Amino acid sequence: MEDREEYQLRVEDIHLSFGGHKALNGISTGVRKGEVFSIIGPNGAGKTCLLNCINRFYHPEKGSVILEGQDISHFKTHAIAGLGIARTFQNIELFGHMSVLDNIKLGAHVHLKSGFFSGGIYFGKSRKEEIELRKHIEEKIIDLLEIEQIRKSIVHSLPYGLQKRVELARALAMKPKILLLDEPATGMNLEETEDIARFILDINEAWEITIILIEHDMGVVMDISDRVCVLDFGAKIAEGKPEEIRNNEHVIKAYLGEEDITYSRLGA
Amino acid sequence: MRCGDFKETYIKDEEIFQSLFVKFCLGMFLLFLLVFPFAADAYMLYIANMIGFAVIGAVGLNLLTGFTGQISLGHAAFVGVGAYTSAILVTRLGFSFWLSIPFAGLVAALAGMIIGIPSLRVKGLYLCIATLAAQFIFEFIFIHWESMTKGITGINIPHPRIGSLEFITEKEFYWITLFFVVLGVGYARNLVRSRMGRAFVAIRDRDLSAEIIGINLFRYKLSAFAISSFYAGVAGALWVTFLKVVTPDHFPFILSIQYLAMIIVGGLGSVLGSIFGAVFITLTPELLNYLSEIVKMYALGHEEIFVPMKEVIFGLLIVLFLIFEPRGLAEIWNRFKNFFRLWPFSY
Numbered sequence: 001m002e003d004r005e006e007y008q009l010r011v012e013d014i015h016l017s018f019g020g021h022k023a024l025n026g027i028s029t030g031v032r033k034g035e036v037f038s039i040i041g042p043n044g045a046g047k048t049c050l051l052n053c054i055n056r057f058y059h060p061e062k063g064s065v066i067l068e069g070q071d072i073s074h075f076k077t078h079a080i081a082g083l084g085i086a087r088t089f090q091n092i093e094l095f096g097h098m099s100v101l102d103n104i105k106l107g108a109h110v111h112l113k114s115g116f117f118s119g120g121i122y123f124g125k126s127r128k129e130e131i132e133l134r135k136h137i138e139e140k141i142i143d144l145l146e147i148e149q150i151r152k153s154i155v156h157s158l159p160y161g162l163q164k165r166v167e168l169a170r171a172l173a174m175k176p177k178i179l180l181l182d183e184p185a186t187g188m189n190l191e192e193t194e195d196i197a198r199f200i201l202d203i204n205e206a207w208e209i210t211i212i213l214i215e216h217d218m219g220v221v222m223d224i225s226d227r228v229c230v231l232d233f234g235a236k237i238a239e240g241k242p243e244e245i246r247n248n249e250h251v252i253k254a255y256l257g258e259e260d261i262t263y264s265r266l267g268a
Numbered sequence: 269m270r271c272g273d274f275k276e277t278y279i280k281d282e283e284i285f286q287s288l289f290v291k292f293c294l295g296m297f298l299l300f301l302l303v304f305p306f307a308a309d310a311y312m313l314y315i316a317n318m319i320g321f322a323v324i325g326a327v328g329l330n331l332l333t334g335f336t337g338q339i340s341l342g343h344a345a346f347v348g349v350g351a352y353t354s355a356i357l358v359t360r361l362g363f364s365f366w367l368s369i370p371f372a373g374l375v376a377a378l379a380g381m382i383i384g385i386p387s388l389r390v391k392g393l394y395l396c397i398a399t400l401a402a403q404f405i406f407e408f409i410f411i412h413w414e415s416m417t418k419g420i421t422g423i424n425i426p427h428p429r430i431g432s433l434e435f436i437t438e439k440e441f442y443w444i445t446l447f448f449v450v451l452g453v454g455y456a457r458n459l460v461r462s463r464m465g466r467a468f469v470a471i472r473d474r475d476l477s478a479e480i481i482g483i484n485l486f487r488y489k490l491s492a493f494a495i496s497s498f499y500a501g502v503a504g505a506l507w508v509t510f511l512k513v514v515t516p517d518h519f520p521f522i523l524s525i526q527y528l529a530m531i532i533v534g535g536l537g538s539v540l541g542s543i544f545g546a547v548f549i550t551l552t553p554e555l556l557n558y559l560s561e562i563v564k565m566y567a568l569g570h571e572e573i574f575v576p577m578k579e580v581i582f583g584l585l586i587v588l589f590l591i592f593e594p595r596g597l598a599e600i601w602n603r604f605k606n607f608f609r610l611w612p613f614s615y
Contacts, residue, residue, distance in 0.1 A: 055480065081482025093480075095473035097537070098466075106470050110482035112463040116491055119462035120455040126462060134278040174481060 007066075008033040008210055009085075009178055014053055014063035016046075016234075023049045024060065025234040031178070031227075036204050036211045038221045040245075041231035042254060047214045048090060050231070051180050054212075055087055056080050067178075082110045086176035088167045090183045090214075096156035100147065100166050103155055104137050107173030141169050144206075145199060161192045168199065178210045179203065185217050193217060197224055222246065230254065284457060305442045313438035315554055320445035321507040322546035324452045326530040327539060328499020331456060333528070334536035335465065336492035337472030338387050339395055342402035343500055343527045345383075348410055348519035350376040350501025351508040355423045356416060358509075365428030369448075369505050376501025377494040379406070384493030388486050403521055410516035422515030425508060441510050448506060452499060457539045459495075468492055469537070533589045535596025544597035556581055 010030030016023045024046045031037040039047045052058040056077045064073045114126035185193040222242040230238040232254040275281040285291045329343045350372035357363040383402040428435045459465045470478040508514035534545020556578040
């Protein structure tokens with residue numbers, strides 16, 4: 001905790017439980033500006049819960065989320081987008097009946113100004129705004145993620161891998177400072193996984209966006225992360241550089257299991 | 269016919285009417301609407317006016333139900349609120365008809381927002397029932413607040429005028445209706461391609477991720493209710509001014525259902541669909557009337573069978589639509605257009 005001041009986003013002592021089940025048990029960690037920070041752990045370790053707490057989907061019983069020195073624990077869910085935190089989901093959460101372009105445009109919602117009056121007239125400022133948005137999306141985001149050919153397709157008709165990319169595009173349209181990626185490479189073949197890893201690095205370097213990544217593909221995690229945090233049963237068991245994590249005995253135990261631990265998990 | 273139509277600027281690609289041919293067709297249609305009253309008889313103009321009111325109301329309901337996904341069974345109530353607001357303002361406070369229209373919309377919008385408050389907590393069927401309550405509450409108010417609404421005797425409304433120009437006949441009123449229809453449809457079409465309309469659809473498709481990208485659900489759901497009810501209020505005010513009288517009987521529950529039928533038959537989530545639906549639901553009973561007259565001539569003595577058949581056929585048509593074309597007339601139109609895009613050389 002000696003370097004907590006330099007964290008761009010940090011969580012402190014987060015406790016979250018569903019009924020009697022403790023999902024997160026006093027998690028404290030933080031991410032520095034410009035980092036690729038990965039959160040790993042076995043299934044049910046609380047990784048997605050942690051993102052949901054940052055996002056204000058879940059309201060932790062205890063603990064705080066601090067973005068650039070400001071406590072955002074009391075913000076409404078929809079206000080988080082305006083602060084520059086974007087997110088993709090494990091199970092794609094796109095707007096299925098809209099075109100790819102409209103989905104990405106929606107990402108920019110908080111950066112647009114037209115209301116029910118100017119939007120309905122669609123002239124002058126609001127028209128200019130729409131055209132500029134379109135230009136930005138086409139030339140920056142669609143070009144980066146290589147989805148030119150599907151920009152007018154309806155989202156639910158697209159294959160899984162492309163939908164994941166569209167979701168990433170929508171998150172980018174939010175012009176975030178911090179991007180939370182929840183298993184971006186799940187269900188992809190090797191080539192698609194490599195594409196996603198490349199996109200993440202591009203975004204991180206060229207756009208200077210801090211990345212918080214949850215991923216089960218250890219190859220990706222170890223290759224692109226600056227730091228890795230390991231959760232198990234709602235508690236943090238390790239944090240550090242990829243090579244440190246790889247050799248950490250707690251981590252190996254959590255993943256591969258050990259007889260004593262297996263017993264204790266069963267409550268014996 | 270539209271193949272080989274490539275865009276060079278983003279402005280061109282964001283246009284509603286994408287090609288010169290489409291613009292030409294639209295121009296011809298508008299021209300037809302302008303010439304129509306000179307060729308049509310009073311009955312046809314009466315129907316045209318009714319279609320106009322239905323279009324305004326249906327576009328409004330489609331913004332709420334088709335685009336935002338909030339089912340409302342109380343649309344007729346908001347039509348009624350607008351109608352009574354206009355009637356009361358004109359007869360009691362001496363407002364001109366023109367000024368009473370926006371007020372009718374605003375009061376209806378306010379009523380819609382109040383009824384829309386439960387939408388933050390309840391969805392789907394539950395919201396349906398909540399809005400159904402609105403229908404019956406407002407019907408009750410229209411009947412029993414006699415000091416204001418004159419109860420079941422109703423209010424007589426003077427015809428609108430600009431200076432010495434009076435709008436009495438169907439033909440004269442047609443221009444008023446046409447003006448508001450074009451305004452209403454144009455506004456809705458623009459709204460749904462800009463920030464607010466996209467937010468509406470986002471709420472319909474997946475409200476959780478709508479929140480993540482920064483859409484304030486409460487605000488946008490209430491806005492949808494307000495805009496939808498505004499349309500309903502305007503439609504109501506125009507309608508009763510056209511009829512020259514307003515009574516509580518004008519806004520029964522069945523009218524709400526009819527509006528829902530319009531947007532379902534026409535196509536949920538499509539402005540064009542609302543127009544198709546409004547035309548279909550208004551015209552079909554008239555056509556069936558006409559047909560049953562013909563049938564009656566050839567089958568004298570069997571009227572008691574044919575007259576109720578009308579209702580059965582109308583119901584059947586709607587059911588068939590739900591089964592065979594659940595996405596409505598708008599979808600048929602789209603297929604039709606796509607067929608001709610490459611015609612006559614498909615592939």
